[in-house]
Amino acid sequence: MASDLENLRLSLAEKQAAVEKQGDVVRALKASEAKQSDIDAAVSALQALKLELHNASKDYAALSGAANGNVSNETFRKEVNNTLERRFFIIPSFQIYGGVTGLYDYGPPGCAVKANVLAYWRQHFVLEEGMLEVDCPCVTPHVVLKASGHVDKFTDLMVKDEKSGQCYRADHLLKEYCKENLEKDLLMSTEKRDELKHVLAVLDELSAEELGAKIKQYGIVAPDTKNPLSDPYPFNLMFSTLIGPTGLLQGYLRPETAQGIFVNFKDLYYYNGTKLPFAAAQIGQAFRNEIAPRQGLLRVREFTLAEIEHFVNPDDKSHPKFKDVADLKLLLFPREEQMNMKDPVPTRLGDAVAKGVINNETLGYFIGRTYLFLITLGIDKLRLRFRQHLLNEMAHYACDCWDAEIECSYGWIECVGLADRSAYDLKAHTEKSKIELIAREKFTEPKEVEKLVIMPIKKETGRFFKGDARKVEEALEAMSEPEAMEMKERLESEGQVSFKVCTLNKDVTINKNMVSISKTVEKVTGRSFTPSVIEPSFGIGRIIYCLYEHSFYTRPSKTGEEQCSVFRFSPVVAPIKCTVFPLVQKKEFDARATELSKQLTRAGLSCKIDTTGTSIGKRYARTDELGVPFAVTVDAEGVTVRERDSKEQIRVPAEEVPSLLKDLCDQQLSWEEALTRYEIVGGTNTV
Amino acid sequence: MASDLENLRLSLAEKQAAVEKQGDVVRALKASEAKQSDIDAAVSALQALKLELHNASKDYAALSGAANGNVSNETFRKEVNNTLERRFFIIPSFQIYGGVTGLYDYGPPGCAVKANVLAYWRQHFVLEEGMLEVDCPCVTPHVVLKASGHVDKFTDLMVKDEKSGQCYRADHLLKEYCKENLEKDLLMSTEKRDELKHVLAVLDELSAEELGAKIKQYGIVAPDTKNPLSDPYPFNLMFSTLIGPTGLLQGYLRPETAQGIFVNFKDLYYYNGTKLPFAAAQIGQAFRNEIAPRQGLLRVREFTLAEIEHFVNPDDKSHPKFKDVADLKLLLFPREEQMNMKDPVPTRLGDAVAKGVINNETLGYFIGRTYLFLITLGIDKLRLRFRQHLLNEMAHYACDCWDAEIECSYGWIECVGLADRSAYDLKAHTEKSKIELIAREKFTEPKEVEKLVIMPIKKETGRFFKGDARKVEEALEAMSEPEAMEMKERLESEGQVSFKVCTLNKDVTINKNMVSISKTVEKVTGRSFTPSVIEPSFGIGRIIYCLYEHSFYTRPSKTGEEQCSVFRFSPVVAPIKCTVFPLVQKKEFDARATELSKQLTRAGLSCKIDTTGTSIGKRYARTDELGVPFAVTVDAEGVTVRERDSKEQIRVPAEEVPSLLKDLCDQQLSWEEALTRYEIVGGTNTV
Structure with a gap:
């Protein structure tokens, strides 16, 4: 294939x-x-x-794309999404009222998958790395998002249908125009072809004016009505609201959870015993009022983010545990390979950091941990790559940026962003709030540092400048090192210099005896600095959607008449760990099944009992569609346990079932091992 | 005390x-x-x-109130809140920008407590009761909240300072006025006293006009400026926003999570195999734009709700598991006791339901389960009562309503609402959406049901009414049973009747031979009905705050010079399960401590290592303040484990520490049992 x-x-x-x-x-x-x-x-x-x-x-x-049987991307996607909606993993929100684009509900199995993914995220990142988890509100006042740049820059360029008022993303329309014409217009001149290709390449960098000009030039109209379009203008993607009853306090729904961590930096730093590095984490809802949400579950207006902000000394981005991930081989797609139209290649993480392809160990460490997180969930490692941002994609302040991209029927989708954001955010909030968000480094040994000393001779300045003396002295003390050294030189050579005192708004003459300028050497025990931030940011909904696609397959039913859908969820993410069936409807079996299911629940395993009279084959098919890894059947001879993907069955003494399933679900025991411990029955033929 | x-x-x-x-x-x-x-x-x-x-x-x-040492409520509250803020359990949000009233951040220990409370809620309710958990967006379109009544009725009455524009809750100002005057004005006439008492009693029922009149009558002015106040007017407590770029789709941040469940009723019912009863649950953020938030963490603008909607046949509200809770004795405060100014009394749940004090078994079952949930978390059962709503407090559609109230320094606080909301919500959404949110009951045996049959004799009506015939026939068929039976009687006695046909906007004469009206008996196998909803709704933030107060105590430090704060969290909710200390700073101890802490983390226990050189006493005090139940100390002779509240210590072989702590934290083993298994050392004297 x-x-x-x-x-x-x-x-x-x-x-x-x-x-x-x-x-x-x-x-x-x-x-x-x-x-x-x-x-x-x-x-x-x-x-x-x-x-x-x-x-x-x-x-x-x-x-x-799909690489899943002999079906097209669209067909495959439709099958997956049919199953997801039919089994209530996920459905459009508020459907009885016609729904709202870009809003989705997680039904019971979807909600359980999400809870499992988040619990595993907490275990894998927060607990194992000793991160400081916080939980901040979604409602955020204007000042915070003004400082972070979101009020001014978190926009997409929008065009409006001039008659109907319908809104579109300007870049999407231009992109579609170019793609469609490149595909369909076979007689297009090479010049025109090159031009459209160029537009596609630079699309993300076009200004509103440039986009507007292209739309006019190509005669692009509203796709739904063919009406003319307005000029593109920026539309802020934040949901806006007012806080409190006066209507005076502007607020927004947070577009990311990160800012809640940044504004708490000081308290977090103290909580961590004023030691760096440390990481803070937050799981929560984020909101983006997309202009025209599409791609189903991948571009939505409300979603769950799990974000980490790892604060580190900018001069030392090494990571003590980097060696634990250095030998991982994963698909890296560095900037250079993208520019040269090459494919991503499996690369040893240690080599990528050593060669400087990945900027530093800490960023490399999180790439490795992210890889492990995703493949443990069940993401296919052959369809997971880490793509470095091109220089034009990266924010001006970022020093390196990688996206974990997962391939699904929509193409390669950014699911995790891993960015070294330098000191940008903490500096922005320091400037706006006037509260210093800094860390202090204690040198292992005191360092000798040259220090400039400017000392006005107050007797002289007083005598000469009278009431203005204080302002002159302050201006002298405020000189920068180059200014002071230049003055020192000229005072020595010329005896006096003309000096502008801004607070007096005039030039004064400084004589040699009015100021002493010198340099001394001081012992310094430490320094203050703004930490750098390395940010892994997980789009939980996107990861889960890709997981659905990677876990989905179909197989013929027992009679071969129809295709059954299966999700091959690992026990870590499976919404229900086991189903309990009485083989046939019989009071005695029902009672034993109920008792078993109680014991399983008490062992912390989510399980479902199915006492409907439908055939055992149909009941297996139902549970396979929910991705339940194990099925426990109670019959006259005892209890059997069936594994979903192999359909193999073993006979297990009833009293051992809870502990066996607990071990299987906690992955303390593999199914293969279980097969060696118990009698194999029936096998794949029975279903 | x-x-x-x-x-x-x-x-x-x-x-x-x-x-x-x-x-x-x-x-x-x-x-x-x-x-x-x-x-x-x-x-x-x-x-x-x-x-x-x-x-x-x-x-x-x-x-x-505080009942905690010899301190007043205010002093006690201040101590708790100081510790909570100092140790970063919770702090006002966006503090570097001066904060926003009613918004709080959970710092690392607070966030862990919250995650533990929610995990236990999921285990206790969702998993053990087999509930269907869903996860719906916070952003909700207008139509949903219009149907639910929130757009029209989710308001508080507000007054504005006429000069400064500052806003107040009208009822709060009136309440404060009455309380203050009743307390301070000792020479008040009995008449006036009675009047103010009456106002306090009926405060919740006063209309805007009545509130305004009282405010005028008593000359109440703005408390901060003494300026005059506006008339009271309703202020809707929902945060409002616009969905999508057109500005045409009005939305709100949900004020509760319940509506997301109601609009999904149909899918949930199918997911459950079209069987009743079943419960759906949702954990998520809710938002209320309070006019003037006060009482710290108890009245906030964004909070986490955990809600259950239990759908049940209105004719059968029995619960199969009620017997499991029937013997619980808890403080019930029924309507009658409140009216007669009596105190709540410990009552057996089974008796309360049998006597009809609690309306039905299902409501009683959830009261019992809520009680167990709260006391397992660590709520003091002597300061937990279930108060029935007075008739004037209850929504008109509700059939019974109880609040779990927890006593804290602010008084008795509603933390869980348990309401039988009858069929109100599903009916409201059925009406608005035109989608029937109903269930079908299959009778165990077919029932015989009398059915009305109205049959227009079309030959006659056609001959007589010509073009109008169809409208006449439709009007005849649409008659209610009483109308039809009256017509039948009069046709039989008088031969003809005058009959208004609305669609023709005129009266016509119906003759005996134009219509046949009769009753037949039919066998019916089932019926459709709108299920009733029983809703337990948990304010997670309030529960956690009360838990903080109930868990807090102080004890003298070793030297007796200062008071140390302790949270006596049970392992279920403790933010960190154990701290690991090397007794003194020594490379060898540090390494062993680090290894131990790794093993504990791997066992799923959140733990913290403290290798600072501060005295062991201070380190114990630090960990007590975070409510860490166990401290593990590594010294030359091995490892000791200390329990927080008793300060007792045992010596444990290093390799047994992880499994011992796991058993202690999972409450598989009590500390008393552990004391019998291991050597007791030092004891309370060492710290």
């Missing part, structure tokens, strides 16, 4: 090259003013090649 | 009675036109009694 796809991709590249080569031929013939018949022949050859390319592209698109 | 308080309360009641009696004497003397000197003497005796009453009230207030 994968190699089919690879062959198709290679053939596609060849066809692309052939089209380009033939284009050159046509251009050369035209330039050399060749015979018209030769030109015509070359053009029709070009058209044939373009058609071939077009068909090959379609084949490739149909086969790529 | 408690009996001191009881004595004081009795003496207070006596003094109150004496004042009232003497008041009667004065009035009688005046009425009988007695000698002025006799009247004067009686009046001055009355004044003396009033003064005594006033002083006794003050003594009682100073001593009551």
